Amino acid sequence: MTVTIKQEEALKKYIIPLSKEEFNLLEQNILKDGCLDPLRVWVNQKGEHVLVDGHNRLNICEKHGIDFEIKQMSFESLEDAKIWMANNQLGRRNLTPDQVSYYRGLKYESLKKNNKGYAQVKSAGQNEPWTYEVLAEEFKVSASTIKRDAKFAKALDKIGQTNAALKYDILSGATKVKKADIMLFADIDDYKKLNFKNEADLYNKANRLRNKMLTEIEGQLKQTEIDRIERAKEELQATDPMFNTKDARINRIKGQILSAMNKAIQHNDAKAFQELEGLIKKLHTVLFDD
Structure with missing residues (x-):
């Protein structure tokens, strides 16, 4: 029975072609002694005989009508x-x-x-x-x-x-x-x-x-x-307030003034009164000196 051997494109990249000299030497050897090594094929799920080893030998044998043997390999995919x-x-x-x-x-x-x-x-x-x-x-x-x-x-x-x-x-x-x-x-x-x-x-x-x-x-x-x-x-x-806009700095100081004022009144805190004085001076600077 004649078997049709398929050369799968997806597998060809796994074969590095021989140089011209190497191919000619292989061809001369096959012409002289025949194809000594069997071609390896995989019978896939479709029943096709897919070549996995012996691409150069197959090309030479088909070119010159030389008989060759095949060996079946078993792969799941x-x-x-x-x-x-x-x-x-x-x-x-x-x-x-x-x-x-x-x-x-x-x-x-x-x-x-x-x-x-x-x-x-x-x-x-x-x-x-x-x-x-x-x-x-x-x-x-x-x-x-x-x-x-x-x-x-x-x-x-x-x-x-x-x-x-x-x-x-x-x-x-x-x-x-x-x-x-x-x-x-x-x-x-x-x-x-x-x-x-x-x-x-x-x-x-x-x-x-x-x-x-x-x-x-x-x-x-x-x-x-x-x-x-x-x-x-x-x-x-x-x-850091020095990097804020003028309005942002004013609002920040206003908040600090209110906080210091409440603290000074509610707790009769002398330190808070000193802080309040400093904040008012700071507000004056921002409003009129910037």
Whole structure:
């Protein structure tokens, strides 16, 4: 029975294309010895045979009409298939640091979707560790590294949606772009407007975005300082009459005069009479000397 193998778009990003030299070498080996390793497929809920490993081998075999074997894999969902593919790629020995970071980020996102942000509960009553904590322990890196990996993977995929070749050139090392520049695009929602053309275009847009972000931060800092000064003025006006308006100071002194007068009359308080004299002089100053 002939099996139709489907290459799922959502899974293709888990495969880093071979360089031209690597692909040619693989093609020569398959032409010489046949396809020695079986292709791995997942039979999904629709009964489709979805390819999860062997994309380059499949393309070569179909191109030259070469027979191949398949091995079925069992996954409960597409996210489980993604996690397996990320693990499979991370098991390779020849990954670059950026490729390792990318696949850790992809694995993090798939695990987070599967477990709603958490790993599975270890035991009854025990708090669930966050997914990034589980992966940090697995890969012996910090939790912040896993979070940066996720941001890196997210940004690279957005770049890939407008320029797939540029994404894979970055991952293969053919194009040298700073990781920090790439991560700037992780939170851009309307990535289609970016429309990356090439490495220079990405660099220029990253530079403009960084400058824009710095301007916004400076504006926020300035506004924070303005707000702090205004709050300080309000506090001073509430406690010190010299910062109040003339009418406010007059009303404040009037209240103090009435209070001192009542105290002096009701309690026959000499000190209150002295305070009253001082308040009347103060009122005179405000009324006629300001």
